Amino acid sequence: MYIKFKGSKGLITELRAEFIAGKQTGTLNNSETPVALITGADGFHIRNFNGAYFYFLQQLFNKKHQLLVKFDWYDPNTKVKGTEIGAAGSNFTAANIRYSTLGVGYLNYLTENVKLVVYYAHVKNEKTALPGYTSDLKDNVFTFRIQFRF
Numbered sequence: 089m090y091i092k093f094k095g096s097k098g099l100i101t102e103l104r105a106e107f108i109a110g111k112q113t114g115t116l117n118n119s120e121t122p123v124a125l126i127t128g129a130d131g132f133h134i135r136n137f138n139g140a141y142f143y144f145l146q147q148l149f150n151k152k153h154q155l156l157v158k159f160d161w162y163d164p165n166t167k168v169k170g171t172e173i174g175a176a177g178s179n180f181t182a183a184n185i186r187y188s189t190l191g192v193g194y195l196n197y198l199t200e201n202v203k204l205v206v207y208y209a210h211v212k213n214e215k216t217a218l219p220g221y222t223s224d225l226k227d228n229v230f231t232f233r234i235q236f237r238f
Contacts, residue, residue: 099147106204109138112164119164119183135165135184154195161188172217185221186214205233 113121113132122132141160146234148155165184173180193207209229215222 090153099150100145101147102143102145104143104145105140107138109136109166111135112137114164114183116179117181117183126158133183135145137162137164137169138166139163152197154197156191156195158191158193159189162187170215171215171217172215176223182216182218182221185216185218188212201237203237205231205235207231207233 089105092100094100111134112119113134115122116131116133119135119137139162141158144155146155147153150230161177162189163186165180168178168180168184169186172178173182173184189209189211191203191207191209193205196204198204207230211227211229212224213221213227215224
């Protein structure tokens, strides 16, 4: 979904959203689809997954300044939750942990081909019974980027 409209002062507001869901083949320790045949005792794991992202973009002052707010999540295995992951005998690894992110950023279009981006992402993982994942990890990310377009 994509909605874009111009406000009374001529500044543009955008809303973007997408939801994804399905089945994905991975390994015991990774939800990514393997690019090569698996050998040995690894085996394939088929997981039901879902995820989504939602963007709010608002021009500030003029077309060169923009506010960005983004929320997303990815759940690589919708059939297990929380402390089921890592429970004795469950065989559920970190590859099954759900993550969500709330991000806030500022964009400044210095020129038509140069963009400055300041962004902070608050990443939150599902609390599980796995050692190292019994609470939210300290994995928030601050980025400062200069992007060039050719």
